[in-house]
Amino acid sequence: MMTANTSGLDVSALTLRDALDLAVLIEEEARDRYLEFAEQMEMHRTPEAARFFRFMSENEEKHRVELAERREKHFGDAPVNVTRAMLFDVEAPEYDEARAFMTVREALESALRSEEKAASFFASALAGLRDPDVRGLFGELHAEEIEHQRLVRAQLAKAPAEPLVHPSEIADEPHAID
Amino acid sequence: MTTVALGPKDFKSELKPIWCPGCGDFGVLQALYRALSGIGRAPHEIAFVSGIGCSSRIPGYTTAYGFNTVHGRALPIAQGIKLARPELLVLVAGGDGDGFSIGGGHVAHAVRRNFDLTYLVMDNQIYGLTKGQLSPTSPHGLETATSPYGSLEDPVNPLAYVLSYGAGFVAQGTPADMPGLAKIVEEAIRYPGFAFVNIQSPCVTYGQEVQQMKVHKATMKTLASVGHDQTDRIAAMRLAQDYGKALYTGVFYRNPEPPPTFEALVRERQTAQGERPAREKILDRYLQRAT
Numbered sequence: 246m247m248t249a250n251t252s253g254l255d256v257s258a259l260t261l262r263d264a265l266d267l268a269v270l271i272e273e274e275a276r277d278r279y280l281e282f283a284e285q286m287e288m289h290r291t292p293e294a295a296r297f298f299r300f301m302s303e304n305e306e307k308h309r310v311e312l313a314e315r316r317e318k319h320f321g322d323a324p325v326n327v328t329r330a331m332l333f334d335v336e337a338p339e340y341d342e343a344r345a346f347m348t349v350r351e352a353l354e355s356a357l358r359s360e361e362k363a364a365s366f367f368a369s370a371l372a373g374l375r376d377p378d379v380r381g382l383f384g385e386l387h388a389e390e391i392e393h394q395r396l397v398r399a400q401l402a403k404a405p406a407e408p409l410v411h412p413s414e415i416a417d418e419p420h421a422i423d
Numbered sequence: 424m425t426t427v428a429l430g431p432k433d434f435k436s437e438l439k440p441i442w443c444p445g446c447g448d449f450g451v452l453q454a455l456y457r458a459l460s461g462i463g464r465a466p467h468e469i470a471f472v473s474g475i476g477c478s479s480r481i482p483g484y485t486t487a488y489g490f491n492t493v494h495g496r497a498l499p500i501a502q503g504i505k506l507a508r509p510e511l512l513v514l515v516a517g518g519d520g521d522g523f524s525i526g527g528g529h530v531a532h533a534v535r536r537n538f539d540l541t542y543l544v545m546d547n548q549i550y551g552l553t554k555g556q557l558s559p560t561s562p563h564g565l566e567t568a569t570s571p572y573g574s575l576e577d578p579v580n581p582l583a584y585v586l587s588y589g590a591g592f593v594a595q596g597t598p599a600d601m602p603g604l605a606k607i608v609e610e611a612i613r614y615p616g617f618a619f620v621n622i623q624s625p626c627v628t629y630g631q632e633v634q635q636m637k638v639h640k641a642t643m644k645t646l647a648s649v650g651h652d653q654t655d656r657i658a659a660m661r662l663a664q665d666y667g668k669a670l671y672t673g674v675f676y677r678n679p680e681p682p683p684t685f686e687a688l689v690r691e692r693q694t695a696q697g698e699r700p701a702r703e704k705i706l707d708r709y710l711q712r713a714t
């Protein structure tokens with residue numbers, strides 16, 4: 246079984262080792278993308294969204310480390326067969342989610358879409374999985390994504406309402422200088 | 424030539440991109456890091472030349488030697504570098520404006536000379552840097568700062584353009600499929616001759632709605648999925664006619680028998696003319712006269 250976010254990888258036939266490696270890389274991809282977003286926001290004077298994206302990146306890194314430790318415990322330094330080239334945009338927000346002058350609410354909404362996307366990746370993978378250990382792992386990861394959605398929704402409920410005039414309407418449009 | 428095990432991060436420079444958040448060029452940059460790590464040439468053996476435009480800032484974001492030149496003049500300068508230092512890996516990048524309006528005349532000559540260069544055009548169908556004027560690839564009817572009532576011109580077709588001048592490698596990609604784009608760029612770099620990759624890279628600030636990443640994701644189609652034979656130049660030309668209508672990704676054409684490159688032919692002639700290149704003899708004569 247191939248998914249829209251993976252290539253060259255039969256997700257239904259994953260071994261536990263490959264599944265753990267895939268999970269580590271999914272977190273790594275999300276960590277890197279959120280960091281890129283934070284840097285983009287810092288460059289374009291959007292500090293609140295930058296802080297939030299940095300926080301998300303740190304969280305993804307925490308999950309990555311936890312998963313990497315599990316992998317190490319079970320499989321030591323056995324070779325890694327899964328590469329970053331085999332996955333794309335699984336949990337990472339899509340490139341075009343970032344916008345200059347985005348509000349914290351918009352940043353949270355973008356993170357929510359990513360958590361939903363990741364949950365549906367694990368849900369659809371679960372439907373085809375055969376190995377019980379991999380099913381267990383993906384079931385756990387799916388539940389985590391659902392919990393993350395709950396946390397982001399809770400933050401969204403507390404986030405300030407959107408201003409009457411969006412910041413991008415007031416600021417000069419972003420542009421590169423040469 | 425040094426072949427080393429380098430990861431994508433080894434090609435990332437300290438300079439932070441100032442592109443608008445969400446710009447397609449960010450994905451192109453990641454694909455390029457990945458392609459370069461696949462190639463494995465050390466950054467100091469890479470010369471990365473660009474023109475002027477948002478997209479032309481890309482060399483600065485890599486650890487390769489970069490030369491952000493003059494608007495539309497990246498190709499002539501890259502050819503000079505390749506001729507003088509054929510052992511370097513020479514990459515060229517720029518926008519559709521840089522490559523097909525002000526620099527349009529140079530493309531045909533770079534193609535027909537067949538230098539071993541990889542030319543990456545980040546085609547967003549608009550002038551991004553100068554804030555949204557018509558570009559040569561803007562579609563007919565597009566309303567922009569310079570065409571308030573809609574453009575009256577038909578766009579240039581970059582794919583058909585380079586194919587018709589005989590480019591040995593012609594491909595198209597989009598950052599909406601970043602891993603796919605990385606593979607295409609790597610293949611282009613490996614091709615021993617002039618290689619062209621048209622990268623549909625959305626401009627989120629001035630680009631059209633139909634040119635955004637989400638539309639790309641929904642509409643892109645690999646050339647492999649339509650059963651295209653990449654050694655068939657005529658079939659490639661036929662598919663290239665859909666530029667602006669369909670978003671094909673992958674290799675349109677790859678010459679199965681790459682001819683010798685221009686720099687190889689020059690070296691051959693220099694060897695045939697004797698041990699010392701004629702240029703040095705002329706210089707010697709001049710210096711003798713001057714002293």
Ligand SMILES: Cc1ncc(C[n+]2csc(CCOP(=O)(O)OP(=O)(O)O)c2C)c(N)n1
Pocket residue numbers: 475476477478479494517518519520521522525545547549550551552553558
């Ligand atoms: C000789 C010259 N003419 C005009 C300009 C102004 N100029 C700078 S970039 C540009 C076009 C940018 O469009 P494109 O090449 O498509 O790149 P993008 O910014 O969209 O990536 C123009 C007209 C210039 N810098 N130099």
Ligand code: SF4
Pocket residue numbers: 419420421441442443445446447448477478547551552625626627628629630
């Ligand atoms: S103006 Fe367009 S092409 Fe330039 S950095 Fe912004 S989004 Fe990218």
